Amino acid sequence: MSSRSASDYPIAVDAMGGDLGPAEVVAAAHLALKEVKGLNELILVGDEGQLGPLLKGCGLDTDSRVRICHAPEVIGMKEKPKESYKKKDSSMITALKLVADGEAGAVVSCGNTGSLMFSATLMLRKLPGVERPALATIIPSRDHHFLLIDAGAQPETSPKQLAHNAILGSAYYAAAIGKERPRVGLLTIGTEEGKGTKRITETHDFLKALGEAGIINYLGPIEGFDTFKNVADVVVCDGFTGNILLKTLESCYGSLKETLKDELMATPMRKLGTFLAQGAFKAMKKTFSPDNYSGAPLLGLNHLVLKTHGSSDRYFIRSAIRIGLETLRHDMDEQVQKDIEKGNGIMKAPAMASVSAEN
């Protein structure tokens, strides 16, 4: 990708792996082509026999901005990463291959997360200096959005990997949200220096050094209490904590939403009240819905891979395509590589030796 910029390349969409099937993905493509400014080309990867009629059904068969790349196989949600990687004719592996071969700029998939991470890492390779890719996800709050990184790629993340995540997360936040030098917080269980696990105190030393070198905008350790307040933009944690946190929040939202809905519909008077106050509920949905920022990027690879929830509907997939394009435009890879290289130099320096030696 030397002469053309990354955003000139099409986005490849794995059309088969999601829970709602290819019809939802085609509907998402339709929406994206209508709504996302500057989206020039989409490649829908999947079974031609199914995708052809679906495209025709919504008039996309004659749209030059979209084409099908035939891939007859599908990777199921329960398949093991290693096994599924062998399915070279699957929609996911084919979509990744398009990017690896330089035919597409990014992949969007709502398929099996484990398979996507495993295959993407093998096929797209890590950025120079990065040890492991990390999954990042944007969580909306009242006055700001925060990026949680790692949301589950590496259950056991070393201090150095956590420091890489701070760099990767900062670059992605700037690209996706448009805020430069986002505030980075290290998620832990007490904000006094020296509190938390050994991994945390070591990571804190690394992040402080990266902050002093101007590579990241490091705030310091933060507690769970701070996450939804407008304190940190990039919340760094290991993939075990991050994954549990993200899924628990989702479970909590579901429980709150269902209970409120039932309570509001319980009597005619409450129903009337709900009707009159409906603007408030719509505003709530708009503020807290992950719709606009769906698509969790697997950061630290040579190309952009966006994972959306297995049960993603057309709006989620549309947003992932939009965020994909936005991120490609920002073309963050060059700066990230410089920052990682500089960061690795700092973390190897004699002053950091006591930390590095133990990782």
Add this chain to the structure above:
Amino acid sequence: MSSRSASDYPIAVDAMGGDLGPAEVVAAAHLALKEVKGLNELILVGDEGQLGPLLKGCGLDTDSRVRICHAPEVIGMKEKPKESYKKKDSSMITALKLVADGEAGAVVSCGNTGSLMFSATLMLRKLPGVERPALATIIPSRDHHFLLIDAGAQPETSPKQLAHNAILGSAYYAAAIGKERPRVGLLTIGTEEGKGTKRITETHDFLKALGEAGIINYLGPIEGFDTFKNVADVVVCDGFTGNILLKTLESCYGSLKETLKDELMATPMRKLGTFLAQGAFKAMKKTFSPDNYSGAPLLGLNHLVLKTHGSSDRYFIRSAIRIGLETLRHDMDEQVQKDIEKGNGIMKAPAMASVSAEN
């Protein structure tokens, strides 16, 4: 405590350590004596000069069920655990001493968590066979309540300690909620056997063995998605994850609540709607409020210690007193000791040797 049962002993309340001061604690005592059936005696521990007039103010000075134990010093929220332990005349240390000396059955404190854990562990000692105490907290959901253990006492919890937490949490859940043989889930990032960290797979082996021996009712690994569904009653995790989870949920609730309130009050029509639907909001508050189950016990010690939030109001403290009495009545220590002993035997058995050797 041989002839008298544990619930015959008074409950000692640290009246000075909370953010809202002794007046709120006295108000809580007043409420508790009025509302909590079978509550025979409370000892308010703190500065006599402040507590005397407060008791008089609400007519409790002539109530034989309440007495003051003078303790002139206060441990501040920012004091270091080790330093604060030396304040023998502080309300917290004095309250713990009442229990250690057999004068009270339980302690309720909204003071400095670190100090309380440190001093309670030293003064009340661990139950035989238990390696480390754990902080447990009840989280309300739509159709059930779940107990999160450990909520922050041990940031790095070994598989054996996690197994102890499953036993301790099960006993406490039965005592506080009244449900025998609660379902125990191990919180992790994927429910297939072998997924997650090494610590998790080892803990799973222990819990499975404890389940097969009938010591706990073990469900298996659960994901964050399952927490708010009616799947597990006792959710076992390390103190690092648990603390971050609990505080993030609190931060999330605060953000949702404030936003909804502002949106509902934004226009006259929404205000009217809110008035008509107010029953729904009250019901939500009742379902999800931690009011009724406030007070996080520090489990695994020889006596009961309940920590309530630093900012606890009278209702929270009242509930902690009620839960304290309930738990004392259940007199769970004897059974817990048997279960821990049996569990330790199982975890030491040759079949478990490969696991035990590494801890």
